[in-house]
Amino acid sequence: MSIRSFHPPQRTLMGPGPSDVSPRVLEALARPTLGHLDPAFVGMMDEVKSLLKYAFRTENELTMPVSAPGSAGMETCFVNLVEPGDKVVVCQNGVFGARMKENVERCGGIPVMVQGEWGRAVDPSMLDDALKANPDAKIAAFVHAETSTGAQSDAAQLVEIAHRHDCLAIVDAVTSLGGSPVKVDEWKIDAIYSGTQKCLSCTPGLSPVSFGTRALEKIKNRKTRVQSWFMDLNLVMGYWGGSARRAYHHTAPVNALYGLHEALVMLMEEGLEHSWARHAGNHLALRAGLEAMGLSFIVPEAERLPQLNAVSIPQGVDDATVRAMLLSDWQLEIGAGLGVMAGKVWRIGLMGHASSRKNVLLCLSALDDVLSRLKAPIERGVAVDAALQVLEGRSGDCLDQGLIAK
Amino acid sequence: MSIRSFHPPQRTLMGPGPSDVSPRVLEALARPTLGHLDPAFVGMMDEVKSLLKYAFRTENELTMPVSAPGSAGMETCFVNLVEPGDKVVVCQNGVFGARMKENVERCGGIPVMVQGEWGRAVDPSMLDDALKANPDAKIAAFVHAETSTGAQSDAAQLVEIAHRHDCLAIVDAVTSLGGSPVKVDEWKIDAIYSGTQKCLSCTPGLSPVSFGTRALEKIKNRKTRVQSWFMDLNLVMGYWGGSARRAYHHTAPVNALYGLHEALVMLMEEGLEHSWARHAGNHLALRAGLEAMGLSFIVPEAERLPQLNAVSIPQGVDDATVRAMLLSDWQLEIGAGLGVMAGKVWRIGLMGHASSRKNVLLCLSALDDVLSRLKAPIERGVAVDAALQVLEGRSGDCLDQGLIAK
Numbered sequence: 001m002s003i004r005s006f007h008p009p010q011r012t013l014m015g016p017g018p019s020d021v022s023p024r025v026l027e028a029l030a031r032p033t034l035g036h037l038d039p040a041f042v043g044m045m046d047e048v049k050s051l052l053k054y055a056f057r058t059e060n061e062l063t064m065p066v067s068a069p070g071s072a073g074m075e076t077c078f079v080n081l082v083e084p085g086d087k088v089v090v091c092q093n094g095v096f097g098a099r100m101k102e103n104v105e106r107c108g109g110i111p112v113m114v115q116g117e118w119g120r121a122v123d124p125s126m127l128d129d130a131l132k133a134n135p136d137a138k139i140a141a142f143v144h145a146e147t148s149t150g151a152q153s154d155a156a157q158l159v160e161i162a163h164r165h166d167c168l169a170i171v172d173a174v175t176s177l178g179g180s181p182v183k184v185d186e187w188k189i190d191a192i193y194s195g196t197q198k199c200l201s202c203t204p205g206l207s208p209v210s211f212g213t214r215a216l217e218k219i220k221n222r223k224t225r226v227q228s229w230f231m232d233l234n235l236v237m238g239y240w241g242g243s244a245r246r247a248y249h250h251t252a253p254v255n256a257l258y259g260l261h262e263a264l265v266m267l268m269e270e271g272l273e274h275s276w277a278r279h280a281g282n283h284l285a286l287r288a289g290l291e292a293m294g295l296s297f298i299v300p301e302a303e304r305l306p307q308l309n310a311v312s313i314p315q316g317v318d319d320a321t322v323r324a325m326l327l328s329d330w331q332l333e334i335g336a337g338l339g340v341m342a343g344k345v346w347r348i349g350l351m352g353h354a355s356s357r358k359n360v361l362l363c364l365s366a367l368d369d370v371l372s373r374l375k376a377p378i379e380r381g382v383a384v385d386a387a388l389q390v391l392e393g394r395s396g397d398c399l400d401q402g403l404i405a406k
Numbered sequence: 407m408s409i410r411s412f413h414p415p416q417r418t419l420m421g422p423g424p425s426d427v428s429p430r431v432l433e434a435l436a437r438p439t440l441g442h443l444d445p446a447f448v449g450m451m452d453e454v455k456s457l458l459k460y461a462f463r464t465e466n467e468l469t470m471p472v473s474a475p476g477s478a479g480m481e482t483c484f485v486n487l488v489e490p491g492d493k494v495v496v497c498q499n500g501v502f503g504a505r506m507k508e509n510v511e512r513c514g515g516i517p518v519m520v521q522g523e524w525g526r527a528v529d530p531s532m533l534d535d536a537l538k539a540n541p542d543a544k545i546a547a548f549v550h551a552e553t554s555t556g557a558q559s560d561a562a563q564l565v566e567i568a569h570r571h572d573c574l575a576i577v578d579a580v581t582s583l584g585g586s587p588v589k590v591d592e593w594k595i596d597a598i599y600s601g602t603q604k605c606l607s608c609t610p611g612l613s614p615v616s617f618g619t620r621a622l623e624k625i626k627n628r629k630t631r632v633q634s635w636f637m638d639l640n641l642v643m644g645y646w647g648g649s650a651r652r653a654y655h656h657t658a659p660v661n662a663l664y665g666l667h668e669a670l671v672m673l674m675e676e677g678l679e680h681s682w683a684r685h686a687g688n689h690l691a692l693r694a695g696l697e698a699m700g701l702s703f704i705v706p707e708a709e710r711l712p713q714l715n716a717v718s719i720p721q722g723v724d725d726a727t728v729r730a731m732l733l734s735d736w737q738l739e740i741g742a743g744l745g746v747m748a749g750k751v752w753r754i755g756l757m758g759h760a761s762s763r764k765n766v767l768l769c770l771s772a773l774d775d776v777l778s779r780l781k782a783p784i785e786r787g788v789a790v791d792a793a794l795q796v797l798e799g800r801s802g803d804c805l806d807q808g809l810i811a812k
Contacts, residue, residue: 003456003671006437006453006664006668008440008450008664010438011438015441020439021438026439029432029436032414032415032416033414033424033609034414040414044414047412051409067478068474069659070657071636071655071656103635106635203659203661205661225511227633228633229505229508229509229512230474230477230481250478251475251601251611253475253662254424254610255611256609256661333441
């Protein structure tokens with residue numbers, strides 16, 4: 001067997017995540033490993049918690065990263081909050097609502113599905129109707145930013161409806177956190193999970209979560225044990241909690257947490273609102289270019305996520321061929337469609353560090369090149385100019401640096 | 407809030423893990439992030455599987471790293487193999503047997519505990535008796551290398567007993583893999599899990615697992631769904647499996663896997679048997695020094711793990727004070743006792759990259775210094791010489807390099 005050290009090519013990551021990771025974060029990963037109970041490391045954990053509170057806009061004490069990817073963050077929310085027999089209303093408008101349903105079922109809960117249109121925001125009146133029809137429901141769950149379609153739902157309103165019906169609200173913010181407004185306390189979200197590899201621009205592998213007092217109460221008053229030992233918050237909190245003495249639960253992913261710490265420090269240096277504005281601005285420029293080229297968004301404008309741009313693939317164009325050419329000729333990754341959208345849409349991410357003016361122009365140029373070579377029915381040579389016109393209309397230099405003095 | 411980049415101190419990690427991580431592995435972590443479906447990354451995943459088969463000494467196709475720490479690897483074994491009502495005989499001779507019990511219970515299984523002595527190997531006749539008394543048991547589970555005590559059990563024999571009683575064997579090899587013999591195929595282990603942060607000398611956060619055909623059969627013939635979506639091997643295998651087309655399950659921890667790949671390449675370069683010999687040799691030197699100093703091992707010689715040395719704390723000496731002084735004055739981490747051993751033993755790791763002649767001498771010198779300053783009842787100034795005598799009696803230079811030409 002002759003396997004050597006692996007040296008990955010240098011891509012530009014404009015898919016649905018992972019997004020480009022800043023050299024600062026990569027460098028942080030390589031710092032010397034500490035023991036998971038080392039006082040220096042424990043001090044850093046406290047900082048990570050503070051920084052996550054800042055990113056989530058919350059004062060929730062139980063705010064921390066789960067030591068596994070976003071889907072484990074989702075499962076952490078469901079296994080801790082759903083008890084056997086609990087009815088959970090799940091709004092589905094893309095792939096990740098279906099995953100929520102799976103989670104509810106595997107916890108012994110009873111999912112009630114609110115089936116919305118893929119590519120649209122969750123319809124608040126449909127959630128309201130479902131909760132009226134199911135007065136015994138205990139939880140409502142929805143995806144704030146559907147990574148599979150690029151649709152953004154009105155989280156504040158959906159949570160308000162859930163609470164009006166005496167339900168807790170579980171919110172998927174995997175793709176929204178850091179890239180567009182997520183306001184846990186103001187919106188009164190009870191439980192929320194995210195991922196590190198989207199708009200936080202950290203490497204994949206961790207899942208920030210936050211739980212409010214109503215959720216904590218439900219966890220404390222459970223009649224059954226949490227079915228997962230690894231994800232049981234009663235145990236996890238002994239390690240991540242506020243007490244001076246940390247109890248060993250599992251061995252924390254030390255170096256991955258260095259990376260998250262650095263990514264969050266960068267977010268704080270830029271300022272959360274600046275980050276939101278940067279994502280919004282670059283989206284507008286990319287949109288102008290894509291539309292000038294003749295590509296159309298699948299999500300109506302008012303419901304569109306700035307960080308995930310899903311556009312229809314022009315007729316007669318082979319999805320896989322285009323993505324393979326972008327990867328080989330331009331070292332550029334964009335995303336394929338997921339689920340019912342497979343083969344029909346591309347998902348172009350402008351997330352975190354990858355949401356830059358430079359990447360907007362690269363993506364448009366590369367698409368122009370590849371689609372032209374494939375003789376696809378697009379408007380040639382106009383995309384970059386359309387994007388530049390948008391970019392010149394704003395103080396892009398400032399928004400784009402990723403680092404703005406406070 | 408003024409939080410800055412975190413720069414950890416440079417420790418020497420001689421606790422129960424994480425162990426020292428090679429600069430090669432740290433550097434690998436910082437390589438550019440790829441998409442989790444990028445062909446270049448998928449190729450690296452195949453190499454990681456091959457390298458893990460080498461480390462586990464197995465041809466099991468289902469050999470891969472779980473995207474979360476060792477305790478999630480444990481849970482992956484239990485949630486996939488234990489169905490509600492299944493009786494599972496669990497051998498406990500330390501902390502981690504208790505965690506297995508927790509896992510069985512949370513899966514709806516019925517644990518039957520074989521309570522052994524802490525600090526001793528699992529007694530095969532006790533397992534045999536328990537299986538005789540419970541002919542309806544479906545699984546036997548035990549810890550090969552108890553990280554809480556440093557005791558090593560005879561895995562081959564215990565698996566043989568389990569099979570004789572028609573049970574599958576689940577084996578915890580978190581601390582043994584890479585540091586002392588683990589032979590999955592030869593010993594006919596059905597399911598095994600480990601961690602990356604012990605003798606593989608990678609950063610913490612991943613858990614290598616391997617499943618044999620009997621285990622796979624049980625998983626395929628389950629009557630109930632696996633209770634965890636994240637850990638359901640039927641789904642995980644769609645991503646990690648052998649098929650040409652990888653299906654998205656969760657976003658892999660890309661950079662952490664770069665680190666594991668590099669750590670496994672280093673293990674292959676050194677050679678598994680050389681690594682075992684290096685761990686054994688350095689243990690003998692450390693032992694000579696510790697015993698010369700007057701410290702005694704809690705595990706009988708024949709049952710001792712070379713990579714985890716648990717010694718009794720001398721009377722009148724405060725555990726925490728000593729460890730704090732080692733950390734502040736020598737940047738050296740050793741481990742505290744766990745569970746019933748807390749405050750009574752130190753656990754000195756010689757794992758992976760940290761199992762070096764240099765570290766043996768550092769640890770003995772530092773302990774000599776700190777214990778002398780605390781006026782502990784030890785023999786001064788003899789430990790290093792005792793260790794050197796052992797080291798000089800073997801070809802230490804070669805064994806110690808960590809890299810031996812094949």
